[in-house]
Amino acid sequence: MQDRNAELGPRIIVALDFASQSEALSLVDSLDPALCRLKVGKEMFTRFGPSLVKELHNRGFEVFLDLKFHDIPNTTSAAVAAAADLGVWMVNVHASGGETMMAACRERLESFGADRPLLIAVTVLTSMTADDLKGLGISDSPEAHVSRLAAMTYNAGLDGVVCSAQEASMLRSEQGGRFRLVTPGIRPTFAAQGDQQRIMTPSDALRAGSDYLVIGRPITQAGDPLAALEEIQAEIRLDEE
Numbered sequence: 001m002q003d004r005n006a007e008l009g010p011r012i013i014v015a016l017d018f019a020s021q022s023e024a025l026s027l028v029d030s031l032d033p034a035l036c037r038l039k040v041g042k043e044m045f046t047r048f049g050p051s052l053v054k055e056l057h058n059r060g061f062e063v064f065l066d067l068k069f070h071d072i073p074n075t076t077s078a079a080v081a082a083a084a085d086l087g088v089w090m091v092n093v094h095a096s097g098g099e100t101m102m103a104a105c106r107e108r109l110e111s112f113g114a115d116r117p118l119l120i121a122v123t124v125l126t127s128m129t130a131d132d133l134k135g136l137g138i139s140d141s142p143e144a145h146v147s148r149l150a151a152m153t154y155n156a157g158l159d160g161v162v163c164s165a166q167e168a169s170m171l172r173s174e175q176g177g178r179f180r181l182v183t184p185g186i187r188p189t190f191a192a193q194g195d196q197q198r199i200m201t202p203s204d205a206l207r208a209g210s211d212y213l214v215i216g217r218p219i220t221q222a223g224d225p226l227a228a229l230e231e232i233q234a235e236i237r238l239d240e241e
């Protein structure tokens, strides 16, 4: 586990889903870039744009730009190149955009060389259940659909997927050790489930093979966000010993 930690860097990605930039930055200023990365999603990027990403970079944090691009190959590949120009650490697209679209994105990032962002594809959102998939005309279980989308992602040459930790051990055995598994829907025992459906605790998620834990409200909406983050980190560390 020590070697894996050294290779992957901080395993926790704090999801900054705030309507206020100053509120987000005051949380960020209490965090340590050696202990976590930060995720900027649709809400904050729509409100505050690239300047927010620059603020976070200036504070020494690596940023996962979570805009879940889903469009035709030309548009999506141009969007991931724009993310690479911002110098982000990780960017994502929807795997349901198809293998051709994902391969075009991967190819477009070649010109950024070794400094390119990690390119990850969202499989089945962690807020979705089997019934939600049925509503979309998909009769497969979430696990089977995640497995199919992850195989397409692997074939397109991407670095990994966003999935629920409940699918992590399956994908680890199907796609091997280098395929990055990024898992939201993480709920420590002290936190509310909210709108997430396919959830797991931080230490169970790491045991299942998750590389990165995306954690938002259990930290950002806690009475003491830093204490919540430290509690999660302690749980993970204890588990590693």
Ligand SMILES: O=C(O)c1cc(=O)[nH]c(=O)n1[C@@H]1O[C@H](COP(=O)(O)O)[C@@H](O)[C@H]1O
Residues within 6 Å of the ligand: 015, 017, 041, 066, 068, 092, 122, 124, 125, 126, 127, 162, 163, 184, 185, 186, 194, 196, 214, 215, 216, 217, 218
């Ligand atoms: O791509 C994501 O990050 C993502 C994919 C997914 O399937 N489920 C999911 O919750 N997310 C994001 O992960 C974060 C989870 O936040 P909390 O539910 O507050 O922990 C949110 O910012 C979501 O946008």
